[in-house]
Amino acid sequence: MKRPTIADIARRAGVSKGAVSYALNGQPGVSDTTRRRILAIADEIGFSPSSAARALSGARARAVGLALCRPARTLGIEPFFMGLISGVEAELSARSYALTLQVVADPDAEIAVYRRWWGERRVDGVLLCDLRTDDRRVPVLEQLQLPAVVVGGPDGTGALPGVWSDEAAALAETVEYLVALGHRRVARVGGLPELQHTRVRTDAFRAVCARLGLDRGDTVTVPSDYTGEDGARATRRLLSAARRPTAVIYDNDVMAIAGLSVAQEMGLTVPGDLSVVAWDDSPLCRLVRPPLTALSRDIPAYGGQAARLLLDAVAGVRVAAVRTPTGHLTPRGSTAPPRTP
Amino acid sequence: MKRPTIADIARRAGVSKGAVSYALNGQPGVSDTTRRRILAIADEIGFSPSSAARALSGARARAVGLALCRPARTLGIEPFFMGLISGVEAELSARSYALTLQVVADPDAEIAVYRRWWGERRVDGVLLCDLRTDDRRVPVLEQLQLPAVVVGGPDGTGALPGVWSDEAAALAETVEYLVALGHRRVARVGGLPELQHTRVRTDAFRAVCARLGLDRGDTVTVPSDYTGEDGARATRRLLSAARRPTAVIYDNDVMAIAGLSVAQEMGLTVPGDLSVVAWDDSPLCRLVRPPLTALSRDIPAYGGQAARLLLDAVAGVRVAAVRTPTGHLTPRGSTAPPRTP
DNA sequence: CTGAAAGCGCTTACAG
DNA sequence: CTGAAAGCGCTTACAG
DSSP, rough: OOOOOOOHHHHTSSSHHHHHHHHHHSSSOOOHHHHHHHHHHHTTTTOOOOOOHHHHSSSSOEEEEEEEESSSEEEEEEHHHHHHHHHHHHHHHTTTOOOEEEEOSHHHHHHHHHHHHHHHOSSSEEOSSOOBBTTHHHHHHHHOOEEEESSSTTOOHHHHHHHHOOHHHHHHHHHHHHHHHHHOOEEEEETTTTTTHHHHHHHHHHHHHHHTTTTTGSOEEOOOOSOOHHHHHHHHHHHHSOOOOOOEEEEEEEHHHHHHHHHHHTOOOOTTTOEEEEOOHHHHHHHHOOOOOOOOHHHHHHHHHHHHHHHHHHHOOOOOEEEEOOOOEOOTOOOOOOOOO | OOOOHHHHHHHHHHHHHHHHHHHTOSSSSSSSHHHHHHHHHHHTTTTOOOOHHHTTEEEOOOOEEEEEOOOOHHHHHHHHHHHHHHHHHHHHTTTTTEEEEEEEESHHHHHHHHHHHHHTOSSSEEEESSOBBTTTHHHHHHTTTTTEEESSOOOOOSSSOOEOOOHHHHHHHHHHHHHHHHHOOOOEEEOOBBBBHHHHHHHHHHHHHHHHHHEEEESEEEEEOOOOOHHHHHHHHHHHHSSOOOOOOSSSSSHHHEEEEHHHHOOOOOOOOOOOEEEEOOOOOOHHHSSOEEEEOOOHHHHHHHHHHHHHHHHHOEEEEEEEEOEEEEEEOHHHHHHHH
16 A cells, blocks of 8 residues: 555645645644645545654654663563553553663663664653663763653752652651561562662661661661562571561562562461561552552553653753652551561 | 764765765675775764664664553553563564554554554554454554564464464363363363454363363353453352362463462362463462462563564565464472362 | 745665 | 765745
């Protein structure tokens, strides 16, 4: 099939190509009757403007990029990214923007992708995920002047706007809840230490534990790579210690589920012998027994907010960081007062 | 920053733009020394050809499209799609192709997306997932002559090539294994009935049960929408029946995990009172207790194969359907001989 | 309000 | 082996 162009429409409408372009883009310069006639013809022949031609003549590419730099095995099972993507998508398709996705192996490859996208004019802007401490991607994007929004923040984003939530507050709420239940030995299986939000959570954890008078040796954070195996390993280590924790907070849902299994395997009952908290919440947390107490956020809404901010930045609006609602604790069956042995 | 163009390179190299283009694309028409000089300059100034200009001058857009039409809540938690995407990605980025992703609400929206992509020349081809019975998307893609590869088949793909595996054989292996363990009452929680592969599996299930002499009333398939809730509901119904099954095969991992929880909740032990099999396998299956016996396939490899086939089709190669390795059963702790009450 | 024209940055016949 | 030129399908000043 031959693809229709504005020349086809112009011919059928008996006007110039310029007039068609104005009519299609809602610009002034055509009479209302002409505009309606042109739109009707475009609709009839199923016209969509060539994104290449459009992009080439200085307009936008109408696509934004998302490069994901986590090992594939993590990506596949963590519901977080798919939730984020579906939220981003919903916002983008409403404005008929495309999402260009690329999975990369490491930050250097990711930087190369940004440079390439920029040179190719393939995307109008990018969403930056998994912000790191001293993130080398930030200055590159600033220098390229490629519109970008960080999914995270508010610190460490340089001049880029971030969409963030108060993770320290969410963590404090969690620890306070556990302490109110009577826990004094609370451990944490954290995410990748080089990620900014891991650091925020770890610092907040230390601070709130100190504030509540918990013993520093009883409130450790074990790093992990987010995989179930690593979560299991960390849990085994924690539960084998002489003074084992009575509650563990996991930095993702998959590790929390792995930790639950390990505890049960070691003959501990949840929540009797061990309380378990997952961050973030996901349908998986409701599937296991007992269902997991979790920190819930509306992740698609979070992605939607990021997309909206990015589209504003692309449109040339000066955007500032946006704070989204703080995650809240959803208590389920995996947390209870510790059983005193 | 100003983006470099071939004109910049031509000026610095003292040649015409045409020569630069030939050199960059490995075409004959430039001497080896000139080519090397041009490539060195391109590299030095960090040149990437404008994808828009390239696409406009008749070359490829160097992007393929993937429209996903499952409700967002399912997408988020099933590891299948992320596994598929990471496999597709690996193949695409090796040839510096981009992946354009779009989440759609229903098949009509998906068809509209294909028409738009085609009109926009935004993608060179598409990957069609979740093939349906009498799939209306197939004739549309054929008519548009948009290169397309079906992730599925081999039936129902029309003239489009499919990448498929022998699901009937995999299902037969599973049922034979369960029967060999001594099971006679085997139920199945199937996927969406309108999907082609659900139908293939359901037909194969009926056939192998008949062949092995199992009672038809003892070997039912209950449809589902792939969510954990639906899997739980179906399991509850199956296990409440007078003659309850001693083994259940689930059409995805999430439902299998939900089913496991329901069984345990109802006081049944797995695998003593009930054997559980998941399809496909995923890291989640190894996280729960007992770990789930599952039908394993290399899903990233499957996606990679589909991407390769599509790129061939885009390049104008006449491609035929490709059969990938049949999934194999990975026995774990969730299956055992039935305990006779 | 409308038309003719230049230009975006490539690719690719077509001459030399 | 190399250069000059047309053309892809739009957008957008610039004249009428």
